[in-house]
Amino acid sequence: MFCGLAVAAAADSPRYIFYMIGDGMGPGQVMAAETYNRRTLRNDSLLTMMRMPVSALCTTWSASSPVTDSAAAGTALASGYKTRNNMLGQDFDSVAVRSIADDLKDLGYGVALVTNVAPDDATPAAFYAHVPHRGMFHEIGLAAARSKVDFLAGSNLRGTRTDGKYNGLYEEFASNGIEVLRSMRQVRESQSPRILLLDSDTLVGHTGHAIDCRGNENTLPEVTSLAIDHMLKNTPDRFFMMVEGGNIDWAGHANDGSTVVKEVLCFDEAIARAYQFYLAHPDETLIVVTADHETGGMSVGQASTGYNCYTDYVECQKVSKDAFSNMCHSMIRNNTPCTWEEMKQYLTDNLGFWGKIPVSTHCEEVLKEKFNKTFVTREGTVEHSLYNDFPEFSQEVFDIVNRRAGFGFTTGNHSGNPVPVFAVGAGAELFGSMNDNTDLPKLIMKAVRGY
Ligand SMILES: [Zn+2]
Structure with a gap:
């Protein structure tokens, strides 16, 4: 049984709807990126999302906590129902709820879901799955294969194997008429109207942090443009597209300020691709961020920087805390020989230490002590986060960057702070007041229905 938002199309409803969701993107994350954009990159214009004519805030609590997780929040944003943390596409009483992707599909809209994390992760899955726990990856994958989604893109599926053996999930996509492809070139050459695009070389749950510059072509802006082209080719009359900036959340969980900045800018570039589409179809397009x-x-700004922050230090960081920590884990596991002098050189080259970022004698002593605890005596602590474990040395390195740049963090988890809402286009004026996350899909459907 499904609860749903009753719909009927209005003649002047927006034909093209973009729902841009920055995972973990609060006002602090947006402002950190904007401060870097203005002070370091010296761009006179605000981020694309901040230039939209409508802006507001949105509350995010879940049915089970003032601090929501991504599953409950995704369910609220997709269907308009509060639910408990970890639940996807079901209400508080475990009743399946329809998402606006289903409602819009019934009204003739093509549906695209794009992310730079896993397409079975909470945010995209909230638009097609109905499961009691977000970790049920095989069931979520089956739901994706049996959904009405026309274009689904992300890093990798996590429910393709059972006891180490392939369990037929990929075949389930094929038997439902969805072609599974591994590159943007394959998508461009495909005649299939329904596509699952997975990253070619990652199994880590995301397509790579922007700051790590892995040369991966499947960046969020590029896949957003690809999705727009695909939808224009296959459902030119109407489409709904959800685009998730999923790595902002990873960087937030890691308390990695510079990587947050680069991920918000990457997400804003994806928004810019949608905005360019809006400029070509201004009366028919709605964008909600x-x-x-x-x-x-x-x-x-944080205690160490007082009434200032120093975003120029973001430029010095060439590696994410996730990637650096993975390198540390690998060195420990493989007993890779590394002297303090060699590590100092790495920090100089990749984080600007002892160069643009000053390192005091005391600070170096602390760093060296944690280096020895992590790599020599192996007595260092490890901080566990949602997506990664951070060795004590890695913690200290990135704490230094945050303290110098002026990025403050209070938790390795989510907070209950409100999040921003930006909107432009047909129906955008509906979003200009304080909303709850359950209001947003209802307002999108109001823009479509006209009442
Ligand atoms: Zn999230």
Whole structure:
């Protein structure tokens, strides 16, 4: 049984709807990126999302906590129902709820879901799955295969194997008429109207942090443009597209300020691709930008920087805390020889230490002590986060960057802070007041229905 939002199309409803969701993107994350954009990159214009004519805030609590997780928040944003943390596409009483992707599909809209994390992760899955726990990846994958989604893109599916053996999930996509492809070139050459695009070389749950510059072509802006082209080719009359900036959340959980900045800018570039589409179809397009929750309790400015922050230091960081920590884990596991002098050189080259970022004698002593605890005596602590474990040395390195740049964090989890809402286009004026996350899909459907 499904609860749903009753719909009937209005003649002047927006034909093209973009729902841009920055995972973990609170006002602090947006402002950190904007401060870097203005002060370091010296761009006179605001981020694309901040230039939209309608802006507001949105509350995010779930049915079970003032601090939501991504599953409950995704369910609220997709269907308009509060639910408990970890539940996807079901209401508080475990009743399946329809998402606006289903409602819009019934009204003739093509549906595209794009993310730079896994397409079976909470935010995209909230638009097609109905499961009691977000970790049920095989069931979520089956729901994706049996859904009405026309274009689904992300890093990798996590429910393709059972006891180490392939369990037929890929075949389920094929038997439902969905072609599974691994590159943007394959998508461009495909005649299939329904596509699952997975990243070619990652199994880590995301397509790579923007700051790590892995040369991966499947960046969020590029896949957003690809999705627009695909939808124009196959459902030119109407389409609904959800685009998730999923790595903002990863960087927030890691308390990695510079990586947050680069991920918000990457997401804003994806928004710019939608905005360019809006400029070509201004009377027929609605763009709504928001977040599912805030991650990290992030602030611009912290105790060490007083009434200032120093975003120029973001430029010095060439590696994410996730990638650096993975390198540390690998070195520990493989007993890779590394002297303090060699590590100092790495930090100089990849984080600007002892160069643009000053490192005091005391600070170096602390760093060296944690280096020895992590790599030599192996007595260092490990901080566990949602997506990664951070060795004590890695924690200290990135704490230094945050303290110097002026990025504050209060938690390695989510916070209950409100998130921003930006909107432009047909029906955008509906979004200009304080909303709850359950209001947003209802307002999108109001823009479509006309009442
Ligand atoms: Zn989230």
